[in-house]
Amino acid sequence: MSDRQHPDDDGIRVIGSADDSDAAERALDPATRARLDRAADLAGRRRHSPHAAALGLRLSGVDRPTGLLPQTYPPSLSLALRGRKRSIIGAHDAIWGRERFLVTPVDLPVVAGVVEAPDGDFRSVMWRLDPLVIAEVAPLVATSATSSGAAASSPLADRGAPDRLGTWTPELADAVARLLGLLDRPEDIPVLAPLLAREVVLRLLQSDQAPRILAAGATPDADTVSRAVALIVDELARPWSLDELAARVGVSASTLGRRFGTVTGMSPLQYQKRTRLGEARRRMIVRGETAAEAASAVGYRSASHFSRDYRAAYREAPGRDAVRARELLAAIPRDGLDEADWAGLSTA
Helix, strand or coil: CCCEEECCCCCCCCCCCHHHHHHHHHHHHHHHHHHHHHHHHHHHHCCHHHHHCCHHEEEEEECCCCCCCCECCEEEEEEEEECEEECCCCCCCEECCCCEEEEECCEEEEEEEEEECCCHHHHEEEEEECCCHHHHHHHHHHHHHHHCCHHHCCCCCCCCCCEEECCCCHHHHHHHHHHHHHHHCHHHHHHHHHHHHHHHHHHHHCCHHHHHHHHHCHHHHHHHHHHHHHHHHCCCCCCCHHHHHHHHHHHCCCHHHHHHHHCCCCHHHHHCCCCHHHHHHHHHHCCCCCCCHHHHHCCCCCCCHHHHHHHHHCCCCHHHHHHHHHHHHHHHHHHHHHHHHHHHEEEE
């Protein structure tokens, strides 16, 4: 895939294109494609299922492209099962569809939007990652790899940060499709849901996204990053330094920077900037605040500094972008969205 550089302070790269996505879709093996067909069918038919929450699922859909909107993704596995979306996380800007998947190990500021809704029917699924399930399954995967003599090639071996988007295996696609299949058999949820959740985590730990899945588990590294994220979000206007943040979570600045980068794909201060800009944009769009009011609320002391960062992130001046976003939201018919979808678009 080719990368296209944006003139951004954070070095954002656009990774992939619609053509790349088509090629990756064609490269899927037949078994994986069949499982994803099944998952997409279930996501459409059972979108309003009252049983989705019991499985940790959120099924969403829109009938047209939405434009880019700031959101916060919880620790989760995200799928675009029909259509394509664009996601900007840290320095990575990717267009993708069902041929890939996204793992967010902690709460992450994401700028995302639907770019393609075939026949007015974009379908997506978000599955919340349970850190306790990950902590339970991960040692078993490591033990299995060690006992089989495959530790060096194990996905749990330290290989640095993986690609931002994950690559399907037939086993993972099968486990995800069977988890969604419980929406057709809600009477089986009490018995099978815990087993299938463990299987999905197992298959994720056997995928190229294993480091991010481990980072979402109940581990010391994950706890360090989660506490740093909570401090940044809870005191968003505070002018944190890396040393101060590291001291608050009980590690060195270099350790925090390394762990934070592995888990989130950005530094703590980049994370703070992205979160501040997303919250400022939300305040302008939803509350009608001026750019100066929103900038001050999230900790910017210089209007010109805020405007410069905002343009780098959203390619437009703050006030003009907020007006355009409000017009976009007003143009999306509510009958094309359920309440959860609308809340996500208008308040993210």
